[in-house]
Structures are given as structure tokens and as C-alpha cells.
Amino acid sequence: xxxxxxxxxxxxTDTIRGAVERVLDEFLATKSRSPAPPRLPSLAGLLGDFxxxxxxxxxxxxxxxxxxxxxxxxxxxxxxxxxxxxMFHAFALLHDDVMDDSPVRRGRPxxxxxxxxxxxxxxxxxxxxxxxxxxxxLLGDLALLWSDEILHTAGLTPVQLAAVLTPLTTMRTEVMxxxxxxxxxTGTLTDDVESTLTVNRYKTAGYTVERPLHxxxxxxxxxxxxxxxxxxxxxxxxxAFQLRDDLxxxxxxxxxTGKSPLDDLRAGKNTTLTAxxxxxxxxxxxxxxxxxxxxxxxxxxxxxxxxxxxxxTGARETVERMIEDRRQRALHALDAAPFTPDAVTALRRxxxxxxVRTS
Amino acid sequence: xxxxxxxxxxxxTDTIRGAVERVLDEFLATKSRSPAPPRLPSLAGLLGDFxxxxxxxxxxxxxxxxxxxxxxxxxxxxxxxxxxxxMFHAFALLHDDVMDDSPVRRGRPxxxxxxxxxxxxxxxxxxxxxxxxxxxxLLGDLALLWSDEILHTAGLTPVQLAAVLTPLTTMRTEVMxxxxxxxxxTGTLTDDVESTLTVNRYKTAGYTVERPLHxxxxxxxxxxxxxxxxxxxxxxxxxAFQLRDDLxxxxxxxxxTGKSPLDDLRAGKNTTLTAxxxxxxxxxxxxxxxxxxxxxxxxxxxxxxxxxxxxxTGARETVERMIEDRRQRALHALDAAPFTPDAVTALRRxxxxxxVRTS
Numbered sequence: 215x216x217x218x219x220x221x222x223x224x225x226x227t228d229t230i231r232g233a234v235e236r237v238l239d240e241f242l243a244t245k246s247r248s249p250a251p252p253r254l255p256s257l258a259g260l261l262g263d264f265x266x267x268x269x270x271x272x273x274x275x276x277x278x279x280x281x282x283x284x285x286x287x288x289x290x291x292x293x294x295x296x297x298x299x300x301m302f303h304a305f306a307l308l309h310d311d312v313m314d315d316s317p318v319r320r321g322r323p324x325x326x327x328x329x330x331x332x333x334x335x336x337x338x339x340x341x342x343x344x345x346x347x348x349x350x351x352l353l354g355d356l357a358l359l360w361s362d363e364i365l366h367t368a369g370l371t372p373v374q375l376a377a378v379l380t381p382l383t384t385m386r387t388e389v390m391x392x393x394x395x396x397x398x399x400t401g402t403l404t405d406d407v408e409s410t411l412t413v414n415r416y417k418t419a420g421y422t423v424e425r426p427l428h429x430x431x432x433x434x435x436x437x438x439x440x441x442x443x444x445x446x447x448x449x450x451x452x453x454a455f456q457l458r459d460d461l462x463x464x465x466x467x468x469x470x471t472g473k474s475p476l477d478d479l480r481a482g483k484n485t486t487l488t489a490x491x492x493x494x495x496x497x498x499x500x501x502x503x504x505x506x507x508x509x510x511x512x513x514x515x516x517x518x519x520x521x522x523x524x525x526x527t528g529a530r531e532t533v534e535r536m537i538e539d540r541r542q543r544a545l546h547a548l549d550a551a552p553f554t555p556d557a558v559t560a561l562r563r564x565x566x567x568x569x570v571r572t573s
Numbered sequence: 574x575x576x577x578x579x580x581x582x583x584x585x586t587d588t589i590r591g592a593v594e595r596v597l598d599e600f601l602a603t604k605s606r607s608p609a610p611p612r613l614p615s616l617a618g619l620l621g622d623f624x625x626x627x628x629x630x631x632x633x634x635x636x637x638x639x640x641x642x643x644x645x646x647x648x649x650x651x652x653x654x655x656x657x658x659x660m661f662h663a664f665a666l667l668h669d670d671v672m673d674d675s676p677v678r679r680g681r682p683x684x685x686x687x688x689x690x691x692x693x694x695x696x697x698x699x700x701x702x703x704x705x706x707x708x709x710x711l712l713g714d715l716a717l718l719w720s721d722e723i724l725h726t727a728g729l730t731p732v733q734l735a736a737v738l739t740p741l742t743t744m745r746t747e748v749m750x751x752x753x754x755x756x757x758x759t760g761t762l763t764d765d766v767e768s769t770l771t772v773n774r775y776k777t778a779g780y781t782v783e784r785p786l787h788x789x790x791x792x793x794x795x796x797x798x799x800x801x802x803x804x805x806x807x808x809x810x811x812x813a814f815q816l817r818d819d820l821x822x823x824x825x826x827x828x829x830t831g832k833s834p835l836d837d838l839r840a841g842k843n844t845t846l847t848a849x850x851x852x853x854x855x856x857x858x859x860x861x862x863x864x865x866x867x868x869x870x871x872x873x874x875x876x877x878x879x880x881x882x883x884x885x886t887g888a889r890e891t892v893e894r895m896i897e898d899r900r901q902r903a904l905h906a907l908d909a910a911p912f913t914p915d916a917v918t919a920l921r922r923x924x925x926x927x928x929v930r931t932s
Contacts, residue, residue: 251750251771254757309714313707345756348672351710352752355668358717359745366738372731379725386718391610393711397704398613416610 279430282557308354321472385425392417419452482508638789641916667713744784751776778811841867
């Protein structure tokens with residue numbers, strides 16, 4: 215592959231994204247060319263399509279974490295590790311969409327829905343749905359295995375690999391715990407704000423922000439102090455990221471989010487926003503929320519009622535305040551952090567990007 | 574862990590099984606003790622239950638492959654690698670059962686059915702079924718991640734790890750290809766015997782026999798010649814194993830197989846047995862097979878008709894002959910192989926065990 219060099223704008227968002235995407239493209243192209251049994255659809259092609267259009271937040275943080283603790287020289291290995299994280303994320307999203315039965319992802323039908331459509335020659339609608347689910351589960355499995363393969367061919371030294379495996383294993387366990395917690399909570403609305411924040415810590419703060427930074431830093435051989443400094447920035451930012459996600463899921467527009475603004479409400483997701491609204495509701499609002507949230511047939515008019523309750527109870531405003539509070543804490547953590555100046559600049563930019571975004 | 578030592582009966586089936594199960598038990602016990610979010614069911618406990626009762630064929634072959642090419646000294650690392658293969662197999666089975674919607678595995682309800690039962694407080698039968706599927710998919714994901722973790726803590730040197738990753742990566746890709754092929758073929762009965770053998774080569778011969786042997790041999794630093802010698806034994810044996818599996822799926826008893834003798838017929842599995850029967854059928858038999866195979870409501874009386882056609886067309890006998898032919902080729906390959914005598918004895922025993930079995 216073409217190895218990018220460390221230029222002054224190396225930590226530029228588009229530069230990292232481009233470099234990571236080249237790693238993914240080259241990996242998938244190799245897979246497309248390698249011998250496969252006849253009559254199989256192009257699995258690399260399906261995954262390539264699925265991967266396109268992502269925000270690449272984990273790769274951005276991974277490479278920035280590497281640079282923050284003084285990573286330098288050939289960026290090839292850390293870029294490949296970053297690409298492995300993006301491939302892992304494809305796995306997580308594919309299975310998540312199956313679990314939530316989400317219809318749309320990144321403006322396109324989700325994989326299990328697409329594959330169910332392809333299976334339309336099969337007998338019976340149940341079988342069609344199941345074959346879509348099966349295909350998406352398998353493609354997710356393949357993404358997970360390929361993520362491993364990218365990692366193992368990243369050109370890490372044995373010492374680097376061992377260092378990376380520690381936060382990587384933690385990250386993987388955390389994301390699984392988060393998914394199980396989510397699954398257990400589905401179908402029962404809660405006003406327990408603290409428990410929604412616990413799920414977030416597992417599902418997002420660790421997975422999306424802290425561990426990618428740690429993994430990048432591990433490639434550069436970071437010690438425990440640098441890791442702790444990254445955590446102080448990462449955890450509040452990760453929470454803010456998820457809180458922003460919750461707001462976007464309800465108040466976002468399909469043009470910017472690439473998904474229906476009804477999905478999260480129809481799924482009856484237990485978010486901090488929902489918990490705050492339930493806690494502050496009067497009996498009438500409480501009854502309305504419990505009737506509407508999780509209704510798979512919820513329409514735009516009913517969604518408007520829910521949004522109004524989120525506003526009237528002050529839940530939306532509280533979440534906005536929580537985001538701002540956490541963003542400030544993340545930025546504040548950078549003031550005392552022992553990171554390289556270019557990385558601090560990039561981390562400030564990432565804090566803005568992840569909390570002020572609209573998609 | 575208690576490390577077993579190399580005694581003369583080290584390659585005894587029960588000795589290896591016991592040693593591998595101790596690795597799995599200790600790993601899961603550690604996981605049970607490590608901090609997890611509150612309110613989560615014991616995932617290690619669920620996986621431990623699921624793992625019990627397996628035949629441990631891949632671990633047996635892995636350890637025997639290690640010994641065959643001269644592996645000696647501390648067997649701890651190869652036993653842990655063997656345990657990682659068994660954990661990987663748990664992943665494959667969990668997702669396979671979801672794909673096939675199998676009701677029973679090892680005499681117990683499958684995981685997605687069990688978890689759907691636990692979710693009975695959730696609203697609506699569809700949601701209950703989906704939460705069972707989601708839970709089983711997640712538990713499979715966790716098994717895959719933990720399989721990796723066992724591998725990475727197996728105590729391999731960097732050279733050994735690199736050697737193991739080559740056949741391991743191939744094995745993982747092959748099993749995924751096999752699953753996709755299976756999925757694509759579901760719902761369309763075929764009389765193409767050769768294509769059923771292709772699926773078998775991906776799904777079973779490589780995954781169940783050849784790669785476990787290679788992986789064990791890789792721990793012992795085997796060169797390409799030894800690997801080739803293992804392949805000459807493994808491929809015919811792996812095919813025989815799958816052919817036996819196909820027969821057991823149709824003619825086995827629930828007492829010995831731990832599953833209903835109707836499952837495979839109801840699923841309309843494309844096996845070599847089915848393809849042979851279709852090829853040799855007269856028009857009446859052909860119509861009967863196409864009506865009955867894949868009927869989710871097929872009863873015992875209808876199953877008896879299918880079995881009769883499998884007999885009358887000579888398909889069952891042909892499969893028995895194919896098994897014997899392949900078993901002989903596998904045994905013959907051992908005559909010229911450069912393996913240690915104790916391993917040759919064990920490989921002969923494994924050839925018998927995998928092809929003459931009733932479950």
C-alpha cells in the first residue's frame with residue numbers, strides 16, 4: 215500500500231480518513247481477488263458498500279491517541295490498527311441493526327433488510343426475513359474476523375501487539391456488555407437516569423472514545439500515566455457523544471442522520487433523554503410516553519407529541535447542559551495533559567466534532 | 574492452571590478432553606469473577622452450559638497434530654490453543670442454530686429458544702423471538718471474542734503465534750464461506766452431488782479436521798511437508814465425517830444424537846445424501862422428496878417415507894460406501910506419514926471415532 219508520511223497536517227480529519235479508507239479498500243480488494251467458492255455473492259463488495267459513509271470516529275481517535283503520546287516515524291502500522299477498529303465497528307453495527315431490526319443505516323436499507331430482499335425467491339415471508347437476518351449475522355461475523363486479520367497484518371512488533379491487545383480486549387468485552395445491557399433493558403422503559411449512563415459508559419464512552427485512544431497510544435508504547443490522561447479526556451467526551459446521539463435520534467433530520475427520526479422512538483430505546491423526561495413527567499405525560507415509546511407503528515404526529523414532552527419536561531435542555539458540561543470537562547482535561555501540541559489541537563477539534571454534530 | 578504432563582497415555586481421548594475442559598472451566602471461572610455491570614445474567618455461566626457435552630473433536634485433533642509432528646515439553650500452550658478452537662466452535666454453533674432455527678442441540682433447547690423463553694415478560698411474541706435471536710447472536714459474538722482471548726493468553730511465543738495465525742485465519746475464512754454457501758443453497762434442493770461436496774470441504778473437511786491438525790502442528794513448528802502429510806489424512810477423513818453427519822441427521826436416534834431426527838429433513842438441508850437420492854429418483858420419488866424435504870411441519874410418518882426413498886434409491890448405501898472409501902484413504906495416508914508412532918495410533922483411533930460414530 216501507499217504509506218502516507220508524517221506531514222504537519224497529518225492529523226487533519228480528512229487526511230486520516232483518507233489514509234484509513236485506503237487501507238480498508240486495499241484489504242477488501244485483496245479479499246475480492248482471493249479464491250472463493252463459486253456462486254457466492256461478493257462478500258468483500260457487500261462489506262465495502264456497508265463501510266462507505268461512516269464518520270470514522272474511532273480511527274480518528276486511534277491515530278490521534280498514537281500521536282498524542284509521541285508516536286512518530288512510519289504511521290503505517292497505526293493506520294492499519296485504526297482500520298481494524300473501523301472493521302470491528304462494521305461488525306458491531308451489522309449485528310446491532312439485526313437486534314434492533316432497524317430499517318435504515320447511513321441513508322440506505324440495513325443489511326438484513328437488503329439481504330431479505332435478495333432472498334425473495336425463497337419460499338415464505340418468514341424464511342425470507344430469516345435469511346436476511348442470517349446473512350447480516352454472517353457478514354458481521356466476517357467483519358469481525360477480518361478486523362482481526364487486519365490487526366494481525368498491521369506490521370506491529372510482538373511488543374506492540376501485546377500492548378494493543380490489552381485495551382482492545384477490554385474494548386471488545388465492554389461493547390458486548392453494553393449490547394447485552396441494552397438487550398435486557400429493551401421493552402421496559404426506565405426513569406433511572408444513572409442506569410442509562412452506565413449503559414452509555416459501556417456502550418459508548420469506552421468503545422467509541424477511550425479505547426480507540428488507548429489502542430493508538432499502545433502502538434506508541436504509552437505508559438499508565440499517559441493512558442490515564444487520555445481517559446480523563448475520553449470518558450466525559452464519550453458520554454457527551456452518546457448524549458448527542460440520543461438527541462439526534464429524536465430531533466435529527468433524515469437528511470443529516472441518514473435514518474428515520476422515528477426509529478429510536480419506535481424501538482423504545484432507553485436513553486438518558488427518555489429517563490429524564492419520565493422522571494420529570496406529570497401523570498398525563500408519563501402515560502403518553504409509556505404508550506407511545508416502543509410502539510412499532512408510531513407515526514410522525516405521535517412523534518411530535520413525544521418531542522413536545524421532551525421539551526416541556528426540560529429533558530432536552532438538561533441533556534444539552536449535560537453535553538456542554540462534559541465537553542468542558544474533556545477540554546479542561548487537555549490543559550494539563552502531557553500530549554504533543556498537534557494532538558491537543560486535533561483532540562480539541564474532535565471534541566467539537568463529536569458533540570456539536572448533527573449526524 | 575494445573576498443567577498436565579506428557580505421560581505415555583497423553584494422547585488418550587479422555588485425557589485430552591479433560592485437560593481442555595479444565596482450561597475452558599478456568600477461563601470461564603475467571604470471567605465470572607471479573608467485574609461486570611449489574612443486572613446482567615451470567616454470560617460465562619450461559620456459555621459454560623452451552624459448551625458442556627461436546628465431542629471436542631477439534632481439540633483432540635489439534636493436540637494430536639502437535640504431537641504428530643514432534644511436539645513435546647510443556648503441553649500447556651497447545652492445550653490452550655485447543656480450548657480456543659472449542660470456544661470458536663461454540664460461536665459457530667450458536668450462530669448456526671440461529672440461522673437454521675434449530676430447536677434442539679446436545680439434547681437441550683438451543684440458545685435462541687432458551688433466551689426467547691427467558692424474555693417472556695417482553696411484549697408480543699415477535700419481540701420475544703427476536704430477543705432470543707439477539708441474545709444468541711451476542712453470546713456467539715462473545716464466544717468468538719473469548720476464543721481470541723484464550724489464544725492470546727495461551728503462552729505462545731511470537732513465532733508460534735505467527736505460525737498458528739496462518740491456518741487459523743484460513744480456517745475462519747473457510748467456515749464463513751461454508752456458512753454463506755449453506756445459506757445461499759437453503760430452500761433450493763439440488764441433485765448436484767459435486768456442489769454438496771464443495772460445501773462440505775469448506776464447512777467441515779477444513780474446519781473440523783484439517784485446520785485443527787495444522788494449528789496444533791504449527792504450535793510445534795511444523796514445516797510444509799508435515800502440513801501436507803496432515804492434509805492427506807485430513808481431507809478424506811473430514812469428508813467422511815460430514816457424510817456420517819448427514820446420515821446421522823436422518824437415520825440417527827434422538828437418544829444418541831441429542832436432537833430430533835426430523836430437524837435436518839424439515840430444514841431441507843442440501844446434503845450429499847439428498848443430492849444422490851434426487852439424482853437416482855424416479856419421477857414419483859422425486860416429487861415426494863421435493864414435497865417433503867424442507868416442510869417445516871414434516872411428521873414422523875412423512876420422515877419414514879423420505880428415509881425409505883433414501884434406501885430405495887441406494888443413496889444411503891452409496892454414502893456408506895463413500896465414507897468407507899474416504900476412511901481407507903485417510904488411514905492409508907498414515908502409512909507413509911512422518912508422524913510419531915503414538916500420534917499415528919491416536920489418528921487411527923480418531924478416524925474410527927469420527928466415521929463410525931452414532932452422534
